[in-house]
Amino acid sequence: MSKRDYYEILGVGKDARDPEIKGAYRKLALKFHPDRNPDDPHAEENFKEASEAYSVLSDAQKRAAYDRYGHAGLQGAAGAAGFNPEAFTDFSDILGNFFDLGDLFGGGGGGRRHNRAQRGEDVRYDLELTFEEAVFGMNADIQVARMDRCDRCAGAGSEPGSGPTQCPTCHGRGEVLYQQSFLSIRRTCSTCGGSGRVIRNPCGQCRGNGFRQIQRKLKVTVPAGVDNNTRIRLATEGQPGSNGGPPGDLYVFLKVKEHAFFERHEQDLHCTIPINLAQAALGAEIDVPTLDQPHKLKIPEGTQSGAQFRVRHKGVPVVNGSGRGDLYVHVEVQIPTRLTRDQKKLMEQLRDTLPVDNAPAEKGLFDKVKDYFM
Numbered sequence: 001m002s003k004r005d006y007y008e009i010l011g012v013g014k015d016a017r018d019p020e021i022k023g024a025y026r027k028l029a030l031k032f033h034p035d036r037n038p039d040d041p042h043a044e045e046n047f048k049e050a051s052e053a054y055s056v057l058s059d060a061q062k063r064a065a066y067d068r069y070g071h072a073g074l075q076g077a078a079g080a081a082g083f084n085p086e087a088f089t090d091f092s093d094i095l096g097n098f099f100d101l102g103d104l105f106g107g108g109g110g111g112r113r114h115n116r117a118q119r120g121e122d123v124r125y126d127l128e129l130t131f132e133e134a135v136f137g138m139n140a141d142i143q144v145a146r147m148d149r150c151d152r153c154a155g156a157g158s159e160p161g162s163g164p165t166q167c168p169t170c171h172g173r174g175e176v177l178y179q180q181s182f183l184s185i186r187r188t189c190s191t192c193g194g195s196g197r198v199i200r201n202p203c204g205q206c207r208g209n210g211f212r213q214i215q216r217k218l219k220v221t222v223p224a225g226v227d228n229n230t231r232i233r234l235a236t237e238g239q240p241g242s243n244g245g246p247p248g249d250l251y252v253f254l255k256v257k258e259h260a261f262f263e264r265h266e267q268d269l270h271c272t273i274p275i276n277l278a279q280a281a282l283g284a285e286i287d288v289p290t291l292d293q294p295h296k297l298k299i300p301e302g303t304q305s306g307a308q309f310r311v312r313h314k315g316v317p318v319v320n321g322s323g324r325g326d327l328y329v330h331v332e333v334q335i336p337t338r339l340t341r342d343q344k345k346l347m348e349q350l351r352d353t354l355p356v357d358n359a360p361a362e363k364g365l366f367d368k369v370k371d372y373f374m
């Protein structure tokens, strides 16, 4: 690929003076700056091309050689065109430099990407609860594995007493300056990653990274009324952030065990109680278990199997709210399978006195049986 003429690139005449060249380059540098043209490889090419043209035309000696011999005049010269495109790979640094120049972007500070504060990751913890614990709430002591600042080196990464030393490459500044024409290009120091310090004697506990795995003990307050899959967030109890970023959060996922007797439907509870034939026919007062005290439930005369009774406010509390659901008691009339002789006699007497089709609910059934045998 043949190289374009440097004057043409900058859009200036062969007799252009230094201020004109400088102004033309600034205009192009701003226009094609990769930070202003993300994902545009042409802009990056144009930017490098303009920088290279400027580096030659702003240098009297190189410009003279170029005017006389063209691109060939710069071959083999010290540092070739004196332009190292690699120096421009980290564009944020150049932008930061532009900020420092002030007159280009109107002042203000530029940040270096390498040291950007990052929020720590969220952590998940699964907590299993009994049915009652979910209904009434509880305090759980949990232990969560996560990273924490190393206590041996206090997060510094060096063996106690040795301390990190100043980075020999950048002398503690965290960045290295390259002089490029009127631009001084800053790059994050690769030796220390921008921190300005290097660890000569890494901490034996964390191997120099300043963090270590710990088992953090926490108290979790589970409010009354939570259900399966409820999440409880413990802010800032996740992994620590880096470069001064905030820590993540801890999410406690609740898993609630089933109950042997009660079934939960949202805020209501359901249960099934067996009653005997006499209780169903004559009515009775029975003790119904609830999650609190047993409740005395009146069963009216003539209760059918499958009937349901509501006991108010014996259900599940509303989470972080007021009130409770209800308890629904389903009764199941038990037909005796084994009778004593006396019971049998009584049952026979009962049978002889009972009309065959007295119960309205069963009328249809008896009619069907009659129809069948007629």
Ligand SMILES: [Zn+2]
Residues within 6 Å of the ligand: 150, 151, 152, 153, 154, 155, 156, 157, 158, 203, 204, 205, 206, 207, 208, 209, 210, 211
């Ligand atoms: Zn350590």
Ligand SMILES: [Zn+2]
Residues within 6 Å of the ligand: 167, 168, 169, 170, 171, 172, 173, 174, 175, 189, 190, 191, 192, 193, 194, 195, 196, 197
């Ligand atoms: Zn350094």
